[in-house]
Structures are given as C-alpha cells and as structure tokens.
Amino acid sequence: MGIHWSRFGAFLDMLTDRCATMCLLVVLCLFYPGWTFVFQLCMIIDIVSHWIHCQSSLMKGIDSHKKIDLAGNPILRHYYSNRMILFCMCAGNELFYASLYLLHFTSGPVVPLGPLSFGVFTAVCILCAPVALVKTTISIVQLYAACQNVVAIDVAERKEARADESAKKN
DSSP, X not given: OOXXXXXXXXXXXXXXXXXXXXXXXXXXXXXXXXXXXXXXXXXXXXXXXXXXXXXXXXXTTOSOTTOOOTXXXXXXXXXXXXXXXXXXXXXXXXXXXXXXXXXXXXXXXXXXXXXXXXXXXXXXXXXXXXXHHHXXXXXHHHHHHHHHHHHHHHHHHHHHHHHHHHHHHO
C-alpha cells in the first residue's frame, strides 16, 4: 500500500513469481506424468498472458501492469483493483500447486473424523482447485484483453501513419 517500487522492482517481482511457479509446475509434470499436458498448458497461459499484458501496458504508457483502465474489462478491474481478491487468487493458486507437490509425499496430518477422516494437504488441494481454475480463466481473460489493446494501438498507429502520408502528399 505505502510501498513504492521501482519499475525494475516491479519487473523482478513478476519475473520471480513466474519463474517460481514454472519450476513448481515442471516438478509436478514429473510427479504426475498423466497431467503433464495440463501443467504445460497452465505454464503457457500464465507466461503468455502476463507477457502480453505487460507489453500492452508499456505500449499504452502505463507504468505498472497492475494499473488498468477502470472502464475496461470488469473482471480484470476487480481482480487488479481489489487487493484482497488479487491476494486470495494468487495465494489459492500457489497453495493448489504446493499441495499437489506435498501430496506426492504425504496427505499431511490427518483430521480424525472416523470414516470421513482426511489429510490436511488433500483438503487444501480440493479447496484451492477451483481458485486455480478461476485464476487460469482470469489469465485467459487478461490475454484476450491485452491482445485487444495491442490491436487497437496497431490500428490507431496505422491510421495516424496513413493520415501523415496523405498530409505529405498534399
């Protein structure tokens, strides 16, 4: 809230987030080979959506990928403008992947409920799976919105170039 990061710090923050998640997903590919394609797809969506979103932000002259046009996409507006939503989505997504990692070794401490007993890591995984799915869906929305922004910039630049060319001819 009161912390002011440099642009370099903002890039490092996003880069370390992406790299850490990718490393975890690569390990999950090894632990759960039947799910490799799904994990690879999650990696692609995460990297591509964030990269294009950052590039479109830079092209628009916005100094942070977390600052968005409030008149833009309502899903992204709520996601980036509400710190609690952003935190819960990111934490839930990472907890889902971390619980899958831990489940490879153990189901965790058991909550004894007789025939309904369950491991804590299993419960975390089940509870966080919908969050990870929603976060991936938001990344797809982010990718689509960023592509729309880049196309709009391209169209405006080409229109301006044509107008400049016409003015030079006259």
